Structures are given as structure tokens and as C-alpha cells.
Amino acid sequence: MVKMDPKGKLILDANIIIGAVFEPPRWRVLEHPNFKLKIDICCPVIIMEEVDKNVPEIAHREGTDMAVWRDSLASLKERFTVFPYQHMYRKEAAQARLASDARKTNDWQVVALALHLGCGIFSHDKDFWGSGVPVWSIDTVERCLVRGGLDL
Numbered sequence: 005m006v007k008m009d010p011k012g013k014l015i016l017d018a019n020i021i022i023g024a025v026f027e028p029p030r031w032r033v034l035e036h037p038n039f040k041l042k043i044d045i046c047c048p049v050i051i052m053e054e055v056d057k058n059v060p061e062i063a064h065r066e067g068t069d070m071a072v073w074r075d076s077l078a079s080l081k082e083r084f085t086v087f088p089y090q091h092m093y094r095k096e097a098a099q100a101r102l103a104s105d106a107r108k109t110n111d112w113q114v115v116a117l118a119l120h121l122g123c124g125i126f127s128h129d130k131d132f133w134g135s136g137v138p139v140w141s142i143d144t145v146e147r148c149l150v151r152g153g154l155d156l
Contacts (some may be wrong), residue, residue, distance in 0.1 A: 014140060015118045016084060017056040017111075017127030018045045023142075025059055025076045026068065033142060034083070034100055037151050045084040046121070048113045052086050097121045 024031035033039055063073045083097070096119040115135045118125050124138035132139045 012026075012042060013044045013121050014125035014126045015114055015121070015123060016045050017114060017125060017129060017132075018051050018058065019128050020126050020142070021047070021051070021055045021077075021080060022059060022062065024080055025073050026062065026066070028076065031142070033145050033149060034080070038149050039145070040083075045126070046087060046117070047084060048087050048117045049089060050110050050113045052081075064124060080104075089113075111146065 020031070024034055034045070059073055059077055060070075062068075063070060096116040109131065111129070111131050113128075114125055115132065115137060118135075118137040124140050125132050125135075126140045126145065128141055
């Protein structure tokens with residue numbers, strides 16, 4: 005008998021990860037017990053490349069202590085799975101490139117992974133609207149957690 009993972013999955017966009025690094029009180033949703041219990045978080049490697057590039061630049065610009073953001077980012081990275089480019093299958097990649105505004109940027113890779121895994125995207129970008137996958141904002145996730153659940 006195959007054991008099924010009862011957790012849902014959410015793809016994190018770079019803006020969610022960066023927000024969690026620099027605005028921890030607002031992003032405590034990622035630490036909520038129901039969120040940790042029910043959700044596996046992941047992202048394509050392109051998102052981690054974007055985060056790794058932008059976080060030091062933002063920290064420098066904002067005058068943030070490098071050790072603080074480095075520790076915060078390392079702690080977050082332990083919580084999610086990063087999928088390499090090999091997970092971008094042709095069918096999902098082609099569909100994602102055609103979807104909404106995601107074709108204008110590398111966001112198509114986020115959509116392709118969401119299509120492949122059959123899950124939603126956790127983001128504040130409107131670029132993902134109309135892409136064929138559910139898009140969750142911090143507000144919608146918080147409302148669901150306050151009500152006691154987050155079933156994806």
C-alpha cells in the first residue's frame with residue numbers, strides 16, 4: 005500500500021520569501037502551526053536565484069544587518085523544497101508560457117511547477133491571475149488559518 009502525503013503544496017513566489025526575510029511580523033503565517041502541519045512549501049530554482057540575488061541588495065539598501073537576513077533566509081530555506089529545472093516538463097512549460105502575464109517574465113516557471121504539482125501559488129503578484137492555477141495572497145491564507153483550516 006502506497007502511503008499518501010496528506011499535506012497540500014504551495015509554490016512560494018519570491019515576494020513572499022523576501023517579505024518573510026524583511027518583515028517577519030507580517031509573515032508569521034509561514035510559522036503558523038496549521039500552515040506547518042498542512043502545507044509543504046516549494047519553489048522552482050529560478051525563484052531561489054531571484055531571492056539570493058535580491059535579498060543582499062535590499063539588505064544593503066535598507067541598512068539591514070547582514071547576519072540577521074542571512075539567518076532568516078537560511079531558516080526559511082530549511083522549510084521548503086526547491087525544484088530544479090528538470091521538473092519543467094514540456095507540456096506544463098508550454099501551457100505556462102501561454103498563460104496570462106506569466107509569459108512576459110520567468111514567472112512561467114512558477115506556473116509550470118504549479119501545474120505539474122497540481123497546486124496553487126502563494127504570491128502578491130497579479131501576474132499569475134488567469135494562469136489556470138489558484139493564487140493565494142497573505143490575506144487569504146491568514147483568513148483561512150484564523151478559521152482553523154487551510155485545505156488546498
